[in-house]
Amino acid sequence: xxxxxTSLLDRPIVMxxxxxxxxxxxxRALARRLGIPFVDSDxxxxxxxxxxxxxxxxxxxxxxxxxxxxxxxxxxLDTPPTLKVxxxxxxxxxxxxxRNLILSRALTIWLKADLDLLxxxxxxxxTRPQLLNTDSKKILAQLIDERYDxxxxxxxxxxxxxxxxxxTLDKVLCEIKNYLAKGNKNG
Numbered sequence: 001x002x003x004x005x006t007s008l009l010d011r012p013i014v015m016x017x018x019x020x021x022x023x024x025x026x027x028r029a030l031a032r033r034l035g036i037p038f039v040d041s042d043x044x045x046x047x048x049x050x051x052x053x054x055x056x057x058x059x060x061x062x063x064x065x066x067x068x069x070x071x072x073x074x075x076x077l078d079t080p081p082t083l084k085v086x087x088x089x090x091x092x093x094x095x096x097x098x099r100n101l102i103l104s105r106a107l108t109i110w111l112k113a114d115l116d117l118l119x120x121x122x123x124x125x126x127t128r129p130q131l132l133n134t135d136s137k138k139i140l141a142q143l144i145d146e147r148y149d150x151x152x153x154x155x156x157x158x159x160x161x162x163x164x165x166x167x168t169l170d171k172v173l174c175e176i177k178n179y180l181a182k183g184n185k186n187g
Contacts, residue, residue, distance in 0.1 A: 002033055002034055002173065003035065005173065005176065005177060005180075006034045006036065008180050009034075009107065011082065012076070012077060012085070012086055012106045012107070013027075013085045013108075013109060014088060014102050014109070015027040015085065015109050016088055016093040016108055016109065016111070017090065017112060017113070018090045018113065018144065018147065019122050019140075020120075020122040021090075021113045021118065021121075022160050022168060023087040023090075023111055026111060026160070027040075028085075029169045030085050031085035036081070036084050037081060037085070038084065038085045038086075039084055039085070039086050040086075040087045041086055041089060041092060044072050045068055045069055053089070066091065066095050066098075069095070069098065070097055073088065073098055073101065077102070077105045088102075093150065093153075094146075099153065107176070108155045109155070109157075109158060109175070110152065110154035110158070111168075112148070112157060115140055115141055115144060117161070118140045119137045119140060122140070123136060155179060156172075158172050159171075
């Protein structure tokens, strides 16, 4: 546990990026290393809705999903404990109201991965509504074009590679320390 780093943090940490970038796995490992809770916003949405993200998209559409997502993320940012790591769905940070909420109340970390790695990591999962029954490489390339400039608004950027979780986690911890050392305290 990194108590020294934890003592410097005064806000939640929110992981942003495309599906397959590692937001959940790195977020969970980061929370464990810092000794703080981890929350997956999609799991919280599923719990609140009583059905899967895929089902919410199918039954109610993306617009309704984004509305629920905004309420859940707002609640996660407002409820104790203040210090926690929150992994968001790939579209959360793209929604202007959600992005403004996150940027004003959290330390944001963008996990950026290249197209081939995203395809490799998402190819065999059936929990990604946008990738069901479609050319996932084409969709992911389109999402990269549409979203990477928006993800770049995050406080911290970490390039993820096809490497061990530990190596990526070490890069994330290093970037958090660099960010805080430059006087980029939250608030």
